[in-house]
């Protein structure tokens with residue numbers, strides 16, 4: 396069913412309930428405020444619950460950890476309900492770095508907090524005695540980096556003889572870091588009768604060959620890489636008070652060159668509020684998010700694609716499945732909490748090599764998020780310094796520290812960057828009180844032209 400929706404360029408949003416997730420895990424997901432599964436979760440969870448092998452092309456930021464952690468926890472829990480087994484390692488997750496291993500461990504603990512399953516993590520570079528003590532208490536799920544794992548196996552501190560689920564996460568990084576031999580050794584120690592998952596951001600030959608050795612008739616799952624489009628997109632940032640964001644949006648949308656605009660809101664309620672304000676201002680728009688029925692979302696999307704609807708307001712999860720080639724503008728009404736999401740949002744425009752615009756609004760509360768994004772994309776996003784809704788605050792904490800931001804890159808060379816005092820503290824001009832007569836003077840496109848003259 397998901398495939399059909401994908402082919403039509405529409406979205407198939409499901410709930411975790413529809414994915415048959417059991418109550419104790421649902422409760423944990425509620426605490427995490429996960430409202431809907433991400434696309435990789437929607438695709439992977441049903442397959443993994445059935446015990447299938449998976450070859451997944453996905454990177455961090457797509458929700459891939461939950462995509463494998465949730466079904467592993469669920470299957471082990473249900474197995475345990477059927478027959479009480481002893482605490483031996485039944486699931487093994489291999490990760491290339493200590494940081495990733497710790498992150499995966501945290502996720503397992505969070506999603507499995509209402510289940511009677513024990514999880515631990517082992518990695519090198521620290522004393523092994525504490526890790527051994529925890530292992531000796533009995534563990535159901537082990538997350539490990541390959542070196543330390545082999546070390547402890549050789550010391551007979553643990554065995555993989557009862558492992559029935561094996562995950563290789565960030566396999567390409569594992570190979571890059573020279574772990575290929577270790578990984579193969581470890582896999583050989585895991586019983587052949589098992590479920591195996593391999594996730595990798597890229598799929599070079601070496602990974603495909605490893606996959607064919609260790610996976611059994613795997614289902615292929617792909618979350619498309621969007622980074623490639625970044626160079627074709629013109630980015631800009633508007634510093635603006637939170638309360639003025641709607642006015643700024645309405646103002647920007649006066650520009651009829653914005654032919655097809657996807658506006659991102661952090662929350663569903665926020666999306667509804669934006670649409671209400673736009674409609675009041677005479678701008679037709681629709682919201683798509685998890686609270687809307689499948690029919691309403693499909694219809695909004697259809698109208699948007701048919702160019703009958705110029706503005707669509709979406710939450711991140713709802714927008715992920717949208718596949719529209721001629722989207723002219725993405726507007727981040729709210730900055731995303733996770734830097735990777737910024738790239739995913741941008742990837743909604745600039746499809747098919749067409750280029751596009753990504754405009755972001757940044758309020759005082761969001762400056763830290765902006766710094767994180769810039770560090771992640773390794774460039775400054777050009778600031779639109781001259782607009783009608785500049786922030787009024789003189790609060791100095793609103794000024795991110797220049798030294799904490801990344802180095803200027805070539806793509807940023809024609810703009811004024813960083814966070815000059817004036818970006819944040821400039822008082823509104825008198826003219827602000829009236830609606831600007833000529834929007835185009837201030838839009839990002841013109842900024843670009845001006846600066847390249």
Ligand code: AMP
Pocket residue numbers: 428429430431432433436454455456457458459460461733
């Ligand atoms: P990952 O790709 O596993 O590193 O996940 C990236 C981020 O997305 C993490 O901060 C997760 O906590 C978060 N996340 C995973 N699944 C969901 C979901 N269904 N809804 C909201 N956030 C999620």
